[in-house]
Amino acid sequence: xxxxxxLVLAATTHEWGVLVAFIIGFVVVVGGLVWAVWLGxxxxxxxxxxxxxxxxxxxxxxxxxxxxxxxxxxxxxxxEDGERIMPYALHTTRSKRSPDQHRPRxxxxxxxxxxxxxxxxx
Numbered sequence: 001x002x003x004x005x006x007l008v009l010a011a012t013t014h015e016w017g018v019l020v021a022f023i024i025g026f027v028v029v030v031g032g033l034v035w036a037v038w039l040g041x042x043x044x045x046x047x048x049x050x051x052x053x054x055x056x057x058x059x060x061x062x063x064x065x066x067x068x069x070x071x072x073x074x075x076x077x078x079x080e081d082g083e084r085i086m087p088y089a090l091h092t093t094r095s096k097r098s099p100d101q102h103r104p105r106x107x108x109x110x111x112x113x114x115x116x117x118x119x120x121x122x
Contacts, residue, residue: 071098 072095077085 071101071103072096073098 072093074095075090
């Protein structure tokens with residue numbers, strides 16, 4: 001055998017090694033995917049059944065609930081009488097319904113918005 005034949009044998013051995021490593025890697029990846037699908041099916045079988053048509057939510061008899069718009073006033077944290085407000089006396093929303101439900105509008109002669117180009121209130 002000469003040097004050229006040794007190179008050919010070494011190259012073919014290396015090519016077979018690469019092929020075997022590729023096949024082993026392919027089998028590992030496919031096996032992992034099959035295991036993941038099998039595990040997902042097992043988890044789905046343990047879940048409760050989907051609700052049927054009678055158990056689905058329905059609109060109330062009165063119809064759809066609509067949005068309510070109202071004016072709100074902030075709760076005072078510093079009352080006029082000087083007594084301390086305790087945490088249990090505060091509301092969760094930190095605001096209450098305003099007695100005046102009229103929406104405030106801008107003053108006549110003002111632009112109505114910041115940077116609107118008008119003279120503004122002077």
